[in-house]
Amino acid sequence: MQAVAHRREEPLFRTTVRFGTPLVVAMALGSVFNLVDLFIVAKWKSPEVAVAAVTIGSLVNSIPMIIFNGIVNAMLALIARYHGLGRNKRASVATGQGLILTLLLSLLFGIPPWIFAEPISVALGAKGDVITPATDYLAIMSAGTVTMFLLLTVTGALRAVGNSLVPLILLGGANLFNVILDIWFIFGGFGLPEMGVAGAAWATVVARGIFALAGLALLYRGFLGIKIRRWLWRGQMIRSMLAIGVPSCIQWLVRMAAYLYTLRFVEVAAPKALPHVADAVTNAQAAFGIGLRLDSLALFSGFGWGAAAATLVGQNLGRGRVDRAVRASWIALGLNMAMMCVFAATYVLFADFLLGLMGFDVGVGTAASANADIVHALGRTYLYVASSGFVFLAVAVVLSQALAGAGATKFPLLIEVVAYGAIGYPLTAWAADNAGRFGLRGLWLAAVAIHLAVAIVYVLWFRFGSWARKEIR
Structure with missing residues (x-):
């Protein structure tokens, strides 16, 4: 058990490493299994179509997940603060309120994209053969939003009271089971028909649901002092949670919107960057999708x-x-920056190998075609450029989360609205308009520039701001 609450004088570096390492492993396993998921999907019929479809559906489905992280951060801030004060009953109440919001928000965020899956997919660039699998994937994942939200809430509550091992087991178990179900559902067998891309979505929903229920069972039994026997509406605590969580939700939405408008501008830029390629948009989307999956691992x-x-x-x-x-925040930041440097070096040195694993090896394997060569080349360029911004992302990830743990979420929202909205959107649009000169790398360079600016502002605010005086009631 990774408890930190009663080891106040343990060396802080050791505490941070001991508590953070299982969380890093859990998050990394999730991304690894996502890559395996993409690898399996790419083996089903036309790989560029399957990968493009999953990319579009995954990006849209990531919006509610990313936004909901704001509510999880708010719940975590309340539970951790109460736990630090020794008020476990109050921490249990906060967990119950988080679960109420989980159920309500899963309906709010899940139903609209389920109903409008096809027009959303088309609006994000799905064309021809990509439309149907992208629509199916998005609709199924959206209908299963509640399983994703419950798993995030349960693991967040456990982290807040100082346990990082059980979240590792729950998240890692869900992802491993997802991969097993992927093979079965995508290709069929044992009485199930072949479901293709839709099967990948069903596998994810089922796996998350099973392990979310397991986590709920632990909390119901009073694991680590958190007991969720009564789910009564507490207006004051809900308001406190929303006051912290809504700015964080919008902040995460802005981050996700940046990926979505980049995907949209890929559609604009691809014909200009690749004027002699018939399937320029689909190939560019596939390369971007592979790059995003590898990015997500880091x-x-x-x-x-x-x-x-x-x-x-x-x-x-x-x-x-x-x-x-x-x-503790600076130590976590240093550890993350070091880890990001390792990821960046790995992606640059082994770009060809990683792209080959995704089914886009040049002239070899199931995707051997002119399209595979193009996707491989575009993906390699993406990895070379995007990796240079990993260390800047490390700063934003850790310091924004540290501020959320303090309940100080308004200034981070302002930072990211200005950077990714007011500056990032027009800069990316300009790069897309000039793709004939700069190629698709102009889009990736624009993103790196914004990451750098955001990192600088976060460091200055964390060092000189008044966030530590934020009170939570």
Whole structure:
């Protein structure tokens, strides 16, 4: 058990590593299994069509997940602060309120994309053979939003009270089971028909649901002092949770919107960058999708250090240990930056190998075609450019989570609205308009520039801002 609550004087570096490492592993496993999921999907019929379809559906479905992280952060901040004060009954109430919001928001965010899956897919660039699988994937994943939200809520509550091993088991188990179901559902067998891309979506929904229920059972039994026997509406606590969570939700929405408008501008830029390629848009979307999946392995692994920072900040502020909260954040940031450098070097040195694993090896394997060569070349360029921004992303991931753990979410929202909205959108649009000169790499360079600017502002605010004086009621 990875408890941190009662080891106040343990060396902070050791505490951060001990608590954060299982979270990093859990997040990394999730991304690894997502890559395996993409690898399996790419083996089903036309790989560029399957990958493009899953990319579009995954990006849209990621919106509610990313937004809901704001509510999870708010719940975590309340639970960690109460736990740090020794008020476990109050922490249990906060968990119950988080679960109420989970159920309500799963309906709010799941129903619209389920109903409008096809027009959403088309609006994001799905064309021809991509439309049907993208629509099916998005509709199924949206209908299963509640399983995703419950798993995030349960693991967030456990992290808040200082346990990082059980979230590792739940998240890792869900992802491993997802891969097993992928093979069965996509290709059929044992009485099930071949479902293709839709099967990948069903596998994810079922796996998440099973392990979310397992986590709920632990909380119901009073695991680590958190007991959720009564789910009564507490207006004041819901308002506190929303006051912290809504700015964080919008912040995550802005981040996700940046990926979505980049996907949209890929559609605009591809014909200009590849004027002699008939399937330029589909190939570019496939390359971008592979790049995003590889990015997610680095980014979501970094969320493990961010989650550690959020918990340690919340608990130490609850005890009045502001100095320890600040130092824990810097330690988590240093660990994440070092890890991101390793990821960046790996992606640059082994880009060809990684793209080959995804089914787009040049002239070899199931995807051997002119399209495979194009996707491979575009994917390699993406990895070379995007990897240079990983260390800047490390800063934003950890410090934004640390601030969320303190309940200070308004200024981070302002940072990201300005950077990714007011500056990032027109900059990316300009890069797309000039794709004939710069190719698709102009889009990737624009993203790296914004990541750098955001990192600088976060460091300055964390160092000189008043976030540590934020009160939570």
